Every structure is written in C-alpha cells, then in structure tokens.
Amino acid sequence: MSVTAEEASRAGFLARPEKRKQALPSAGQRRLLHVGLGIAGLVVILLAWWISTDLLASERSFARRFSPIAALPTLFDLVRGPDLWLHILVSLKRVLIGLGIALVVGVPVGLLVGASKLAEAATTPAFQFLRMISPLSWMPVAVMVFGVGDVPIYFLLGFAAIWPILLNTAAGVRQLDPHWLLLARSLAATGWETLTRVIVPGVLGHVLTGLRLAIGITWIVLVPCEMLGVQAGLGYFILDTRDRLAYPELMATVIAIGVIGYGLDFAARVIVQRYAPGKA
Template identity: 70%
Template sequence: MSASWSSDSLGVSTSSQPVGAWRGGKLPLTLPGLMGGLLGIGGLITLLLLWWLGTDVLASSEGFIRQFSPTTAIPKLAAMLAGPDLPVHIMVSLRRVLVGLGFALLIGVPLGLAVGSYARLNIATSPAFQFLRMISPLSWMPIAVMVFGVGDNPIYFMLAFAAVWPILLNTAEGVRRLQPSWLSLADSLAATRWETLWHVILPGVLGHVLTGLRLAIGIVWIVLVPCEMLGVSAGLGYFILDTRDRLAYSELMATVLMIGILGFMLDAGARALYQAATRSHAA
C-alpha cells in the first residue's frame, strides 16, 4: 500500500534526531524552548500586522473590507465569548469532532494493524483504499443526508470518513517499521498473539498512530465547517451562515478567528500528546 499519508512522506519526522544542514553544519528542527516560542509569537504578530494593514491602514476609509479588520473582530470575539451563543456553538462543534475522530480511530487502527501485518491483505485492499481516500468527504454530503437523515449523524459519517485514512495508513506503516528483533524476542518468550499485540506492536506503532491522528485533526477541522452549513441548527459552520444572513460581518470575522484559534489549539494538543508518548516510549 502506498504510504502517501505516512509521517515521512508528509514531512513529519518520527525520529528524535535533528536533521538538516546549513553550510555543512547541523541545523536542528527544534530550537531551544525560549527561542522557539519567541519566533512563533513573532510569526503570529506578523500575521496580525498584515491583517491589520490590509483591512485598516491600506483600505479606504469607507471600504467594505474595514468591517473585517482585527480592530473590530477581536473586541467582538471577546464579547461573544462572554455571551450565551458562541460557547454553545463551540461545544457542539468540538463534540462532533471528537465523535468523528473516535469512530475513525475505532476503524482505522484495527484495519491498519491488520493491513500492516499481512502482506496479502495489504495487496488486496490497497487499490480500494487508495480509490476511496481520493473521494472528497464533502461529495458524500447529499448521500449521507439521504441515508442518515438531517442532523448530526451525516456529519459524524463525513468526519470519520475524512479522518480514517491518515490514521489507517500511518498505523499500517508503523507496523511495517517495527523492529523484527522485537517480534523475535516475543516469540522466544512464548508470548501469545494478544500479549505480542498489547506489549510489542501497539507501543511500537503508537507514534505513527498519533501522527495520523494529528493529520486527521487538521483534515476534520477543515471539513467540519462546510458540513455544519447544511441541515443543522448549531455549530461554528451554522453560526457563520447565521452571521452572514444577519449582515453581522464583525461577528462573522470573529467566528472565523475563533475557528483558527480552536484549530491551532487542537493541533498543539495533538503535537504535545505525540511528544509525550515519544518520550515515554523512549524511556
């Protein structure tokens, strides 16, 4: 099976060794914590300045684009977070993301373990998996609504469909990269299949599973908003349509900003979980 969703092919290193070079010298991917944090904050401040310049400074005083400026969106976001509506929509969207990812893990991890363990199964399923994963999850929207009805169920289906492929393929790649000596040692100790799976295979592929989960979170968060624009009465996608219909453009921009903040936090949480699991496995 093509590992086109694997951590290596997507530029996510699963090794703790620094890589890269600069004029013959080593250039680690991870800078010291303080310097890395300052650079990250500097990048966010630069993005905020560009947003402000484009919507406040360079825009005409009567321009429509001024309604989307940070000077109106950020105060509006603070006010909305203190109000009753936006927190409800946030919780609804996060619940849908967690359910969709849960289904994707329940399906993707066992299938990935099986596909990575048996070469014939890998050969038999590879064309079907590659075909299915190239179908946009949003293209299933009309069919999902007809099958599951209006509400949360079609959203769960589309989110799980979007998230399952990076989890499945990364898990399978993790199984293929297991050290043969680990399996040989388990055999020499007369370990059962369950003991080998629980004590050798699962800890060995955990890093790949978490890498797939992080990729899945990014995909799901992108797919979620358009999914919530059809047939539901709550969620961040629904709220964007609601603000548009009310011509509340500052609220619309504040909601877009909130989506970016939540997505950033979800990715940071997945990255921290991966690093914690890697350190625990190395110890």
C-alpha cells in the first residue's frame, strides 16, 4: 500500500505536537531545575563573599575578619549551643506579637475602609502619610513614651506590619463580587453572617498576602529595634558580638538572620498557596 507525500507530511505534522509534548520537562524536573538554580545562586554569593574577604582584601585588611572560612564553622558551633537559640526564640516571639497587633488592628480597619467610601476618603491621606514614615524614625519617640524594653519593640513592629495588612484587606473588600453580597441579602443573612460567611472568606487571600509582606517587613525592622537596650534577641546579640570583637560570631548571626527570614517567608508562601491559590 503506497502513501502519498501529502499524507506522509500530514502524518508528520500531526506527530510533532506529541514529540514536542514529550520533550517538555515534567513538573518534578522543573522543580529540581529551580532548586538547582537557587542553590547555584547561593554558591555564587558565597564565592563572592570569599573572594572579597580572602582574595581581594589585603592581609592586614579589617575585611578578613569577616571571612566565611571563620564565620561558617562558628555558625555550626553556635547552632549546637543554647545561646543563639535563646536569642532566636526571643526575636520570634517579638515578631509574632507585632504581627498579632497588626492583624487585630489592620484587618478590621481594612474591612471598614474597603466597605465605606466615606471611611476611605477620610483615612486614605492620613494612612498614606503615616505609611511613608520609616518605622525606625519612631524609635526615639517609642523609647521616650514606652520606656526601655519589649513594649517599644512591639509598637514599632506593629506599626511596620499594619500597613500591608490594612491596605491589602481594603483592596480585597473592594474586589469582592457584588453578586455575593446581593445573594447574602436575598437570603436574609444578618450583618454578622455576611461578614463571616461572605466578606472574610472573600478577602482571606488578600489578608494572607498582606501578612506575608508584613512578615518580611517586621523581620527587617526587628534587628535595629532590638538595639534599644534589651538584653536578648538577634539584634542585641549582634551588638554583643561587636562589643566582644567576636567578628566570626557577628557574621554567623547575620547568616542565621537570613536563613530564618527565608524560612519565615517560605512558610508564609506555603500558607498563601494553601488557602489562597494564585496569590503567592
């Protein structure tokens, strides 16, 4: 049975998509590729750090004291001891309290601003003005008002975290499908039922996105806030290592801050993907 050239070319054309589809990497392969690229990026940073402190810097340079050759073994020693973990737990407690304050204040205010045009008009200029003020600029005021201790840190972290939560919550309310509210009204739902069954589930993705942004902001603001005279925390530990001239411990603490911050963001991203797919 003979096959014409046209039929052969048509059969080849139809077979190409299957070959192309088979040539595409699977989800597991793409995931491994992303992980490999991420590790490669970290290796590049480590090499750049080592080159700048051990190769480019002169032998008498102060930069050699921050070499990764000394910092990484010191980090492993600190991880095996109790001191670093104590400071980590204290810092995490402060971050959680600051985020809790931001959630308790930011979500209700965001719901109000998003639901009321009058509230939005009255608060938007003030909120945008306050949002653009660095939380660190309030440090002297917080110490004078609240004294030295954890309370001014809670205030500064809450002030830093409230804006992404509040603004994302308000944006989520504005993007709610009005048909949902009409349906709730037609079913004679009470105001509380509408809030808990329609509005809150509808804005949950925006709230979680704002929470993820707030986690990153509070973790960045935390370290300078813990230099306000407290006796524990990662920021205090950095000052302590500087005063003791323990520069490998200082760099090891900086690495630990980066690792923990990455872990917090990763956990927040997983939560967003779990409860609000497409928002992460």
